[in-house]
Amino acid sequence: MERIRPRRAPYSASRRRFRPRLLPALLAALAWQAGPVAAAAAPPDLASFALEDLLRMEVYSASKFQQKASEAPSAVTVITAEEIKAYGHRTLADILRSIRGVYVSYDRNYSYVGVRGFGRPGDYNTRLLLLLDGYRLNDNVYDGALVGTDFILDVDLIERVEFVPGPGSAIYGNNALFGVINVITKQGRQLGGAEVSAELASHDTWKGRASYGRRFDNGLDLLLSVGRYDSQGQDLFFPEFNGTAVGLDHDRADNVYGKFAFGDFTLALAHADRKKGVPTASYGQDFNDPRANTVDRQSFFDLKYQRALSDQLELTGRAYYGLYHYTGDYIYSGVDNRDRTNGRWWGAEVKLLHTAFKGHKLVYGGEYQRDLQRDQANYDLDPYAAYLDDRRQSERWALYLQDEYSLSERTLLNAGLRFDRSAEGHNSVNPRLGLIHQWDDTTTWKILYGTAFRAPDAYELYYIAYGPPDQLANPNLRPEKIKTYELVLEKVIGSDIRLTASAYHYAIEDLIEQETLPSGDLQFNNIAQAEADGLEFEAERRWADGSQLRASYTWQLAQRQDGTWLDNSPRHLAKLNWSQPVLGKRWRSGLELQYIGSRRTSHPGISAGSSVVTNLTLTSQKLAPGLEVTAGVYNLFDQRYADPGSDQHSQAMLRQDGRTWRLKLTYRF
Amino acid sequence: MPHWFAPARPHWLLLALLALAAGHVVPARAQALTEYQAKAALLYNFPKFVEWPASSRPGMLLCALAPDPLGPALDSLQGKPLKNTVVSIARPANPTAAQACQVLFIADADNLDRVLAGLGNAPVLTVGDEEGMAARGVMIELIREGPRIAFKINLSAARRAGLTISSQLLKLAREVY
Known part of the structure; x- marks a missing residue:
């Protein structure tokens, strides 16, 4: 994905600019809320409701999966x-x-997800596994997972996102090092x-999107959607170059998605194409050249078959075909x-x-993947000169039992x-053990041990x-x-309060x-x-x-073997x-506050300071039939903050957006 | 240090906003229910419109199979009067044990075929809330219509188990198979 990297600066003691003032303020605010959270309201007498009243009543959907999550061997x-x-x-x-516990940094080209203190700058999310309805989205060259405007699916089509922190290799194999993100799409009938x-x-x-979804009388559930996002972006000033990158923050993304579910079969097709200007002069290229850009194109089809073979045996089969194409234009002299x-x-x-044995729920299976192409090339356009034309094919397979x-x-x-044979012929065996104990009706303990692996990707190799x-x-x-x-x-307190605490060592x-x-x-x-x-x-x-309230605090310390604090790892x-609901219940407010502590950058002595970003969104579905209006202000207080750059940047930090807004109208008919 | 690393704006604004929002959070009103409270209340209501065969066990045992999202909402119905008896709550470990229930709530569609096979034709009113459950043989499927809850009925599944569903309930159903 890149050209030559400048030499990494040696580590030295960082001068941390930790600003603790914000944290107490935020915690105080959270503590204030702890009052109502701790006191469960007296439960209503459910026997007093008549059927007709229940059917007329408006209720908000609760997360049913929270319950299932309490049995999962992770803090989902x-x-x-x-x-x-x-x-x-x-x-x-x-x-x-x-x-x-999750933080995302952005270098005005790609988004990088940090989990459990590991947010290695320049890592294209290769240490996380990204799934769409169970289909692996990480590509087969960089093993990257694209989660920004380059994500393969329009977020409006997401039914839910399940984030499973921790090692997932015992089930999913490669890349599930720090966690698994499973994105579940909506069904046609929900539209x-x-x-x-x-x-x-x-x-x-x-941004524009047109979707159609329906379940037909013959049982076919259909979902089709097309969308386009286009942003001119800003002209960005970089003090390191003492100049402004003009018109280079442009971002355009198209996506198409189709899902057909019929009987035991589900067929999903997706395609996305994103072109992003590169304003940062990454990889030592010329600053402010309008040609600098990257294009990422992903497509797949995924056919799934699910059937109960008997009372005690259920079969899931899947066959898929995937494509990833990347082009980067980097300008040198x-x-x-x-x-x-x-x-x-x-x-x-x-x-x-398999559930034939009493008290056991067995899951076992195998996977095979053939990599038809894992090709990388590098060349100058004019005058033409070829530097790299590397073509690879490989195969990988795995067997697992749970x-x-x-x-x-x-x-x-x-x-x-799970046993994995990776593309380069390495064998990996990864166990996972979870002891899940229901202490009483409201308390669950989980003791978890697991290992995971990431095979080197074609770029590193x-x-x-x-x-x-x-x-x-x-x-x-x-x-x-790992x-x-x-x-x-x-x-769980009452029927509506949930508390989670977790301690880990990786x-x-x-x-x-x-x-x-x-x-x-x-060399890698x-x-x-x-x-x-x-x-x-x-x-x-x-x-x-x-109404919903979710508040969390994470303390983490990620260090190298020599005791130095990792880059881009907030404590x-x-x-x-x-x-x-607000304003006479016609509107619904969504307030979001995100505090991130200071992070080291790869430049000695320079840290990205702590910040609090506040987002406020108002939504209404009650203004006109079928119409939904969403108005949001992001970074409401115009907090100035930056994410650490990586080896590919000469900037220690990359400044993030100040206050921005968005207005969105959705009409259903 | 680049100039834009100036300290953040005053935080009293933030706190004021929080305080404002905090003031607005009101405890649940008597009439408002969460989704699963409403579903538990529906489980309590359905038996009023259903006749069990004379040979079936006495009592009114409302059950839920794991994973059970009803939780304490279901428990709160314990001991409530219903159809000349009182409600008991149980969480059977397997479908065969669930044959003793009058009403069984099934939240999980993953193992549905296995559950239904385990119940056989026992006189158990099955209620589920996953899409497509009624078509697969669950007697009552709770569905979402925007913010409201509605239901579908699989009448032939009920008849096979010897249950009679009143026309009043059938009229309220969105679909009857």
Whole structure:
């Protein structure tokens, strides 16, 4: 995805600019709320409601999956479509930002998700697994996961996002190192007709979408959608270049999605194409050249079959075909150097759910993927000169077994084991053990142990660039490995308050990093070890009138083996999400506060300071039949803040947007 | 340090906003129910419109299979009078044990075929809230219509189990199979 990287600056003690003033303020605000949260209202007498009244009554949907989540071997977070709407989330990155312990940084080209203290600058989310209805979205060249405007699906089509922090390799294999993000799409019947949506936003931004969804009498459930997003962006001043990148923040994304569910079969088709200008002069290219841009194109089809073979055996089969295409134009001394990548793969998976043995729920299966293309090329356009034309094919397969064993009425043992043969022939075996104990009707303890791995991607293995310094290939890279320990406590108070606390220790070894060889050349190698410890707390309450409050605090410390603090790893994160009916219940407000502590950058002595970003959204569905209006202000208080840059940037930090707004109209008919 | 790293704006604004919002949070009104409270209340109401065969067990056992989102809402119905008897609550461990229930709530569609096979033709009023459940053999499927709850009825499944559903309830159903 890139050209030669400038040499990484050596580590030195950072001068942290930690501003603790905001944290107490936020915590005080949270504590204030703890009052109503702790006191459960007297439950209504449910026997006193007549049937007709119940059918006439307006109720807000609660998350049913919260209940299932209490049996999951992780501290799962579920974000529903209703929350996505109420808080005005525009991209998957916005949704992820609202999740406990997660932070997302943006370099005005791609969005990078940080989890559990690991938010390595320049990592294209290769250490997270991103799934769409169970289909793996990470590509087969960079293993990257795109979550910004480059995400494959319009966020309006998301039914819910399940975030499972922790190692997922015992079930999902490669890349599920720090967590798994599973995006679940809506069903056609939930639209129940046609829907058009138009939005306008700051910096000459607009978006349009047309969707149609229906369940037909013959049982076919159909969902079709097309959308386009276009933003002119801003002219950005960079003090490092003492200049302004003019018209280079442009962003245009198209997406198409179709889903057909009939009987035991579901067929999903998706395509997305995003072009983004690069205003940061990344990878040492010329500053402010209008040609600098990247294009990411993803497509797939995914056919799923699910059928109960008997009372005790359920079969899920899946076959898929995927494409990833990337083009980057990087300008050096006026010459357009093009980086091009083509990924193409197909695969199949069989999974069986077996409940023949009393107290056991067995899941076992296998996966096979054939990589038809994992090609990387690099060349100058004019005068033409080719530097790299690397073509690869490979295959990978895996077998896994998982057992959910009820030790007693209240205790569940979740044990899983998966064997993976990666594209380069490395074998990985990853276990997971979870002991889930229901202490009483309201309290659940979880003791979790698991390992996970990430195989080196084609870029780290085979990419070559001519410098100086040169970047050398390294076909001898091994998979990175992580071992994790976690203790989770979940408590439910009344029917609507949920408390979660978690403590974890992560140890990662053979971390792949770029190093400078004695010759001065650059090469990726399994050179680093890192550890992270953390504590997370979350309180959530839902009211019958649809009000919702979710507040979380995370303390985390992620360090290298030599004790240095990792880059882009805040020690403190605090979040507040608060939604309620306002203005005579015609509108619903969504207030979102996100505190992020100071983070080291790759430049010695420079840290990105702490910040609080406040977003406020108002939504109404009651102004006219079929019409939904959403108005949002993002970064309401115009907080000045920046995310750390990575090795590819000469900037230590990249400034983020100040106050922006968005107006969105959706009409259903 | 770049100039835009000036300290953040005064935070009293933020606190004022929080205070304002805090003042607006009101406790649940008597008439408002959460989704699962409303669903539990519906479970309590349906038996009023259903006749069980004379041979079936006495009592009114309302059950929910795990995973059970009704939780305390269902528990709050324990001991309430219904059809000349009082309600008991149970959470059977498996479908066979659920044959003893008068009403069974099934929240999870994953293992539905297995659950229905386990129940056989036992006189149990099955109620579910996942899409397509009625078509798959659950007697009452709760559906969402925007902010309201509605339901569909699979009458032939009820008849197979020997249950009689009153025309009053059938009239309120969105669809009857």
